Amino acid sequence: MKIFKYIALSVLAVGALSSCNDYLDTLPDDRAEIETADQVKDLLVSAYPHYNNNTIMEMMSDNVTDNGKTYASTVLKDELYNFKDVDDTGNDSPYQSWNGYYRSIASANQALLSLKELGAEKDNMNLVAEAKLIRAYSMMQLANTFCMAWNPEKADEYMGLPYPTEPAKFIGGEYKRGTLRQLYENINKDIEEALPYIDDNTYTVPKYHFNRKAAYAFAARFNLYYQNFDKCIEYANEVLGNDPTLVMRDFEPLTQFGAQDIGTQWIKSSDKANLMLLATYSGASYNLVYPVYPRFQHNSIVCSYETFWAKGPWGSGSGGTSLVPGKALLYYSNMLYGKSESVMFPKLMPQFEITDKINQIGYLHAVDAIFTGDETLLCRAEAYALKENPRYDLAIADINTWIQTHCRPEASDGSKRPVLTEQSLKEFMDEMEYTPEKDIEQWSEYTIRKHLHPLGFTIEAGSTKENIVNLVLHMRRLETMYQGLRFVDLKRYGIAFSHVVKGDGIKEFNTEEVNYADPRGAIQLPADVIKAGLPANPR
Template identity: 45%
Template sequence: MKKNIITLTFITSLFALASCSDFLDTVPDNRIDIDGADKFAPLLVSAYPTKLPMLMGEMSSDNVMDNGAQFDDMLLQEQLYLWEDPTGNDDDSPYGLWEACYNAIASANQALEGMDALGNPDNVKAQRGEALICRAYSHFLLANIFCMPYNPQTADQHLGIPYCKTTEKEVFVNYERGTLAQTYEQIAADIEEGLPLISDASYSVLKYHFNKKAANAFAARFYLYYQKWDQVIECADRVIGNNPGTSLRHWEEDFGELSLVSDVVSQYTSEKKVANLLISTAFSESGYVTGPWDIYKRYGHGQEIYKHQTIDTYGPWSVRGGLMMANFIISVLQKNPFPKITTFFEYTDKANNIGYAHTVVVPFTTDETILCRAEAYVLSSQHNYEKALEDINNWIVYHSVISEDEGADLTLEALNSFYDALPYEPALVNTVADRSLKKKLNPEGFTVNAGTEENLIQLILQLRRLEGLQEGLRWYDLKRYGIEFSHNRAGNVPIVLTKDDPRRAIQLPPDVINAGMKANPRN
């Protein structure tokens, strides 16, 4: 494949220049002068992206439906739902993510160069580990939004994203977009170097940084997408260990006595909860769009999906009394949200109702990591179905209404009986009768054997769907497994996303394309 070169003035906006004209007229030289180890920790605060792809992933996925033209929406929401190329510069748009991630990458690179200049003394090893993991994380977010799913057989034929490892000293810089294979190789290299260096002792507020468990949870998810099953298990073990009951969220205990939305969401995002590994803040309206707010209701987690495919649906996860989260669905029927994203508004002009929407989210939890491990157990060369089922049952126990000492674990026999009896959902869903919990899997680069193996994967993907609701994680699983699905359109024929549809790679921001970078292909 040709390497694509770009004069990327857009990326260099990440060097904190005062204005667009200053940027065009001046070589960026106003960075922090790092002359001692004490400067790295403050700099690395800005190595975490301030915008996240939650809304892009969620609106593109099968978690949402068109509830009807009588409800309101925003342009970005509609474009994502219809799999059109987004055009705006909103915080939740491709532009917002691109800018925020490369800003964060620039901070990580500046810290790494400062450490190199000091000779990488022992007292900055932990900060070096954090910088490398942060750099890998931002590139990972970009790759999974703007690239096709990773497939070892085709990754060298698909476009990657520019992997930036240095700070820039010139205004106009040539970047190679490269291949997806190269992007993943470089993410892996940063993780492999950075992970052993992470030290919890270096943080004053542990969960707002890539601490050891959070970094390993990120690595487990990355290796899952990279199809390195043994590495997934190894990293997840460091997070969960052999006694998941000590680290998973206990839903009945955490939420059973709560009634106020504010209390539920505060409990869900609390840094005191062992299950919460990394807590992030972001500029985003995602909490308003997907959460318990009576706005933006046209495209959402509507009743048809809620009752037949997600939270209110009977399935193997119901063996211990049903999901605790079902008790806290707020009565916005077009969204059916569980309050899991803290949302607040920062006014810059209160009189005119102008300001910024902020969210507090939990990008990595033990609950999602155990499902990464379960999936890896199934797909590894050992095909350890019993270990996978053990992780699944632990997830079910602690998400359920009935306490852990009641009920019975799910068995492989019960699992097979349930899924073998289900029809596959067609790619084109015309009526609610077409909806099914069983999807046709077309995995990218690996094989899922029929029978118990496929049934386990069907269940794990369903639990991942429940775990990642409102966070956009379902989109990546749909991509990884080549699941074909449709979006209904009120008053129109549904549209289908096939397994090879290039729109599975969301289009780059128009500004980036106009600057000369090769756009993602479209049919």
């Protein structure tokens, strides 16, 4: 039996049309013939997202600051850094992220429909599972970008997003945003239905697909955000096993390489830490890593007081001066490159696809390790501290595992890698002042200790829970640099921060004392989508 279908390359096809329904239902005339399950498998290879939200989320976060007007920028970086609604429609913009993730969802939906019409669902539940995880992941990325963070007390009030479960049709029901609760319930449903059927034998190159460990790592992160902490722990355990170091990065060999080689090694599918890799069309490496447009960037000041060189339980890095190799315990601190206006750790390095060898032109890609054992460990550590009956001992054990793999045993100045206890962590945090929440211009006032205003629950200031969460959030910040997850954490915990704009004052975020849930945390929908009829995010 032959089945001819329009492959839905974009559920949300670009263009201002007469109504929201028309906008969401219009398809390009790109026909494909699907007549076997193997062809569905091939379709799923191309169903993974081709765009990302890294630039959006990083430029909105506290990982960057302003080097001044003498340095070049782009319209996109300027709008994001200033917390403006974005008009830019180029690569890495909200416009491209929106369309890219919904294209991915459309292809996953086409795969599901084709399997159904071929009568091949029961015999290919592994393909059904992969399609549902692609759909769930793309919807989660859209939620992280265009919605508020999960808050069970506000989930029926906050807007969600359309969650298509079929390829777009020229007739059909209306598309509505729904609520955040409905959106998360749909993501959760897809994940739960998919997990039992993931089969690593399906894939030739498993690390570029939702292999079993990647699927459970995704489930762990989602349930952390969803505040299902016991579920997060359960799924993280499936990834980490009895010895988490078996799926964590080995930093010592990387110290022998230069920047480009570190970047190459970082995304090797053979690296035990890399659970899943995603290749996208993206200039994120030039926006975030290389100082091509360095006005708004992760510079030596942010690095010294907030990120890699900031004081942690393992000591500090360079203190704002040129790094002395081998001085710091933290491996990251000894593997930084660039200039004072742009200090980079060499991950997410530019990858070029040459399409014209004579003229040396082609496409710029970013290859991102979107799920790793290291990040999954930190998801579990946070969940241990936040669960109904917290296990601080297990949370600190995970923290120590991270320190063990991310710090040298001994630095050149004789300092030793720490092994934390609840008491030693308390003593460290008690020595740290909280970073002020408003009008911050003195970088010397910054520390890794932040005021936490979590959405949907409370954490007592100065408690063991707060100490653990603050440290884990800092470690997650280092672990996920350039990947956009820091902004999600800022939203989840209502952490106040500021973007200093030289010559134009201070732009504050999350500093409303009554409600530490800044509406700008939900990036504005693309203008064409709003014009087509979907309600805009409130401002």
